Amino acid sequence: MTENASPLLERGTWSAMDAAARDDLITRGLDKIFDPALRESVLEIVEDVRLHGDAALVRALAKFDGVEIEPSQIRVSRAEFDAARAALAPRMIAAIRESIAFVRRYNEQLVANDADWMFETAPGVMVGERTSPIESAGLFVPSGKGSYPSVLIQLATPAVVAGVERIAVVVPPVAGTGGRVDDAVLVVADELGIEDVFRVNGPAGVAALAFGTETIPSVRKVCGPGSPPVASAQIEVQRYGTASVMLLGPSESLILADGTADVRLLAADLLNEAEHGPDSSSVLVTDSQELIDTLQPELAKQLAALPEPRSSYAALSLGTNGGAVLVSSLEEGAVVANAYAPEHMQLVVREEDEDRILDLLHGPAEVLLGPYTTVSMGNFVLGVPASLPTSGYAKVSSGITAHAFRKKRAIAKSTREGLIALSGTVLAFTEHEGFPAHGRSVSARL
DSSP, X not given: OOTTSOOSOEEEEGGGOOHHHHHHHHTTTHHHHTOHHHHHHHHHHHHHHHHHTHHHHHHHIIIIIOOOOOGXXXXXXXXXXXXXXXXXXXXXXXXXXXXXXXXXXXXXXXXXXXXOEXXXXXXXXXXXXXXXXXXXXXXXXXXXXXXXXXXXXXXXXXXXXXXXXXEEEEXXXXXXTTSOOOHHHHHHHHHTTOOOEEXXXXXXXXXXXXXXXXXXXXXSEEEOOOOHHHHHHHHHHGGGTOEEOSOOOSOEXXXXXXXXXXXXXXXXXXXXXXXXXXXXXXXXXXXXXHHHHHHHHHHHHHHHTSOTTHHHHHHHHHTTSOEEEEOSSHXXXXXXXXXXXXXXXXXXXXXHHHHHHHTXXXXXXXXXXXXXXXXXXXXXXXXSOOSOOOTTGGGTXXXXXXXXXXXXXXXXXXXXXXXXXXXXXXXXXXXXXXXXXXXXXXXXXX
């Protein structure tokens, strides 16, 4: 690509875009996850695992990864953990420890501020809430396009802090290695005290966590980012009673910037998430056409400097899947950001406008403020959640933190006086809704 090319698709002015043009931007990739043909192929894998356990996992690895193993090799051995630690550079081990420390501190604060509580809602009637960890969790770590120890840090550290008693991890083997699991991922698991790590590929791994096999224990909740087949598998297993998080799909980012943004830094930030894969999406929203015009050659220059396949991935993310949207004001930019509800968002505006625009943002899964708070910092070291809902699900759900691995239960206690005081309301409802036994449970005490 030449430096004069325009890699960032200009989608036009938001106010002039018709419903179809807006929908094309906002629904990025969602149709792939819910594609009927994909669902059928994923469901076939899920059912095979449900019915045939380890044998199905071995078949899936051979078919989709070209890896031939015995069922006894599904579980990662202690020797493999030790070899991974010996092979990994000390600098990377130090980085893993620092990243875990930051994520741990963030989540410890969440748990500390999630105290049990009760209050007197009426004389003699106390109500409240208590919180406890879920009993088990299954974590999926992708490896198809690279090594992602940061994903396991972002998933497993909150689960450990939350107090989950049993944590299982599934991770596809590294391509072209004959079945080896990524060294850095194993070191992360080892640092967190997680021994149940299994080499299984995408949808089959999700199904194994949901149903359990001869080797892999079943869990109550499965989560982890991945390709459309992985996301589709997490949707399917919910029909059998396993909870999941909607949706942790292909990476996406949106930057809302004004005309003061540094073009060189802005180009680098747009490429940050764009390089993830061919189904990623990178969007710029700005009130400055001049910024878009001056950005294009700089973006082309930086894009051309990326190695393959990252360069090709980024080109698709900026063009087919992403682009630039011109707005009349930052306030309208906030409207676009809320409609898009990105996984990652950066707000790069004049400092005096920052709080005002931040107050308008409720759609994004995360908002990183200012030119020095990069998505890569959030991914690796800030401690804030980086496994975040995609495909617009940020409108209704949050990133993976300790909260995702804890559940709340309501607590109430009434005295006899409280029962007497509230009995009239209860009896009115039981009579109206036709539940005499409900009413008798109260009237018998009067």
